[in-house]
Amino acid sequence: MPGQNGRSFSSRQYPCEKCPLRPLPAFREFEKQELAFVSTFKKGELAVDKGATVLVEGSHSAHLYTVLSGWAFRYKLMSDGRRQILNYSMPGDLIGLQGSLMGEMQHSIEALSPMLLCVFEREHLPELYRNHPGLAYDITWIASREERMLDENLLSIGRRTALERAAYLIAFISSRARAVGLNGKTPVRIPITQQHIADTLGLSLVHTNKTIRKLIDRKLIVWRDGGCEVIDGERLRELARWEGLGEDRRPLI
Amino acid sequence: MPGQNGRSFSSRQYPCEKCPLRPLPAFREFEKQELAFVSTFKKGELAVDKGATVLVEGSHSAHLYTVLSGWAFRYKLMSDGRRQILNYSMPGDLIGLQGSLMGEMQHSIEALSPMLLCVFEREHLPELYRNHPGLAYDITWIASREERMLDENLLSIGRRTALERAAYLIAFISSRARAVGLNGKTPVRIPITQQHIADTLGLSLVHTNKTIRKLIDRKLIVWRDGGCEVIDGERLRELARWEGLGEDRRPLI
């Protein structure tokens, strides 16, 4: 199917039984029947281009997605254009749950790289709740996990200095990416611009640049190929006074 | 039962069938059988004093609470003492869900006033998911609502100026309080100190004071009896460039 608006839908290339993510140690094992249901729940796959808007504030999407591959960010805009990035999405993350449950989306999501998404129909969610309490529990768990990340981000923006914030953010994203196996032999390259970092940390672009530069000069990270790579995650966490993810295995819908 | 640690447990004075909150227009109607289950789910009531810690970061509480009356706030501490207040809890809000789902609490909760809490046992949660998919859905909905509030708070701290932030926070809390009928004939008095506001907005106490003073001088709020009252919510929202809650009826567990 040809792409319009930077997106193209296809039925399925990755049946849930052969999900490339599920075998990762980050994810919990699933019961056979749960996996079977998720497989019927999945309607198809959606490929989106870098820069495309996956979901937009104010819309009532009929769909819910799981990221199969690629990166995105979730953000809100004020009427005068100020932007706040709320969190990042990467493989294994659910996108659009808030909208599915509550109706209207109150934030937007944009792809940071080409992405492949599993598409689910929001209208089948009640069926999931009726017939698969374990999966229902998992979805609540996932919502709670997002809340936990937001708590930590709020602490960061509210109480950390600019340098600590930048260190925290990069360490945080990098830890999450590692957990889903995004590091090959080379370190993960986080595909964001300094403008994204600025809009996440609540700083100006100029000051963000000067702050990032300090991290580079201290050899904690490098900036290349339009993105960021962590060199010394340990010292980044220390600088940020951050305890780390401390996450155990999580469900994958 | 006598109180220790500022808390005292009693069986129940408010059976769910006579819940003082449920009839409020802010809450959805419940099926008879759902109400019956919630009633058995409720173990008793807990009264806590102002200033008492309801749940503490790092603990594994066996309980989950719904606020029947009173105010609390949810916060995180950094090892060096910096505090970030994440959100406020008021009647109808669920407390401790994150901990119930994920094990360890990663934030603390402290009472801002004397409170009365409905006590639920975390270990009965799976039963709720098995037998009451509607309630399970409601709990996810509640988690999503909290996430939505955090999104908005993050936007505020990240992108609003000090004056806008203060205006937003007070308008936000006051709107929520109104929705659960906390206003009699007089406006709601929000029982917080300026230190709480400072720790919510990510500002220093001194600067918070000067900012609040501007709101008072502009006659948008008054400060009295150790708390804050809104005089002109409309202009507060305008000043904050905030769209308002826009919430419809929500579930009450």
Added chain:
DNA sequence: CGCTCGATTGAATACGATCAATTACTGTGG
């Protein structure tokens, strides 16, 4: 080659933090 986008840098300013008191209010004990 000229264009655009993202990164970078210097300079001037402003917003908010910090330091240091002072004031107002409440509850307590003499």
Added chain:
DNA sequence: CCACAGTAATTGATCGTATTCAATCGAGCG
């Protein structure tokens, strides 16, 4: 009833971090 202690609010002065303004630089692209 008053002195006193403790908490919360308030104010002025100074300092510093982050914003804004204004360029420049470098890489990728048509």
